[in-house]
Amino acid sequence: MNVVNVINEINSQTEQGITEVYLVACGGSLVDMYPAKYFLESEAKKVVTGLYTANEFVHATPKRLNQDSLVIVCSHGGNTAESVNAAKVAKEHSAHTIGLTHNKDAALNEHSDYVFLYEWGEDSDVKNNPMAIILQLVVEVLNATEGYSDYEAFQSGIEKINGIIKKGEQQVADRTKEFAEKYKDEELFYVLSSGASYGHAYGFAICSLMEMQWLNAASIHSGEYFHGPFEVTDKETPFILLMNEGRTRALDERAKTFLLEYGEKVEIVDAKELGINTIADEVVEFFNPILFYSIMCVYRAALAEVRNHPLETRRYMGKVSY
Template identity: 35%
Template sequence: MNAHDLVQEIIERKGKIENVFWIACGGSMIDLMPANELLKREATTFTSTVYTAREFCLMAPKSLGEKSLVIACSHSGNTQEVVDGCEMALAAGAEVVALTDCEGSKIDNGKWTTWVYPWGEGVSQVEVPQGIGALIAAELLDQQEGYEALADMYEGLKQMDALLPAAREKVNAELGDRFAELCQQHKFFYILGSGPNFSQTYAMAICSLMEMQWQHCCYIHSGEYFHGPFEATEPGVFYFVQLGSGECRPMEERALAFLNTHTDTVMVLDALEYGVGEVPASVRSYLEPIFFYNMSCELRAARGKVFDHSPEIRRYMGIEQY
């Protein structure tokens, strides 16, 4: 499947899409968030919203209907909330596209379009939800309104593929051990980020650390930091800053200037030091979360080694009933 043809077929079938809803849970929702940000910012004749799937059902928007496109994602394909969201959208007459890694899973049931994606080492960013989401958003924007940066989006995704191997090595070499050590010294810490990257600030907290490392932490929007959270800053409190390279960088820079003089424990992951600045500026903010996601994978693995806690270990998820 490819985003261009999929979007073309949808528009041929449904006419112009008036609103897009991205529905998923946890890591899968996070992967769709940058695509939503792209449309929130760029689209002028249709709208875009992201929901955690259960809330989408419980607080169903009245604007969901025949002219809606619902993009769902469930990695396992068996997340009941997401399947329920797709059913609700289908009943409302919406066009539904479900992304999943698992062919034949609950969500791959023939009722709607299912896009089965590959996962794991060596898979291109174009083929996984962050890339697919960005391309669906870009194609929809282009085919409905025109989108100058469409070619940049395809090019940018290739560049992400190219820069990630060296970036992974670099983050491991330069930050891995120190990050693990800081986790040993701090039962709790804060992670800062903003803009589309904030999806990965949240992801680093709830997926890489809470879920995969049982590490307590909190995600803070860099722009919001000065409107409350900064009062909790003092020496001994650890802050991890995802320093983006796009439009929102000034928010991190301002927070960082304060952190550097008000705590003794800051770790900065600066996207500009990893080649992300070479991605076209027009699309960089929407693709950069891919960089931060991949760096989080390395850092959680580095922590996992020191704590003897593989990021694959779960004690409840998929094990207990809940």
């Protein structure tokens, strides 16, 4: 499935061009959509954006959903009931739908006009993973509807990011083991970031720590840290700061300065140190979360190993009725 062709075809089927993009999913798949939300809200002058957890999209469907809307739904297994229902609701409102899944037999496919079967696993190129594909889709929406002056710089970034990640994973390998040993007995973590990466701060908290490690965790936007959350900063509480390269770096640097003065258990993961600034300044901020996802997978794997708590372990998910 070709991203450019799909978006151009959808755009040609609308009356006014694509007027809004709704990004709909649950859990980790919703996290994968946050960079696309941030991109469109930052760069689009006319196209409206909405990010919805799937069941809310079903129960509180936006009234402007119409035949010129594009609804992108992502579900790894493709059978998450809330996500399948969201795609169905979108079709009932005559919207155009794109489904992303790793499962060629997914129920989601039945309600998707176009289906992207993405790659998954350590050997895959990240540009073929859901976060990057969804970001590419909305870049094409913007380019098709309004034009995007940094289009070529973005495409160059897509080609570079996988190599940056592979070097970054090697760079943090020893550090992640030290992190795991140091924090293996902690029961609470706060995860900070800003810009396009705030979604991954949220994702690392709810998926990697809460779901996969049964640890208490919460995400904090670096810009909001000083408007309440910094009052819990002390020498005993662990903080993880994902530092972006790009326009919102100043927010992360401000948080870093405070954390290093008043905190002690502070882990800083800096995209700049990991080499992301080989991507053009105009677009680099949109690639931070793609880098952070892969790097933080190394962190969570190290933590899981030292805690003897496999990442696949669940007590409720897929085991009881909910």
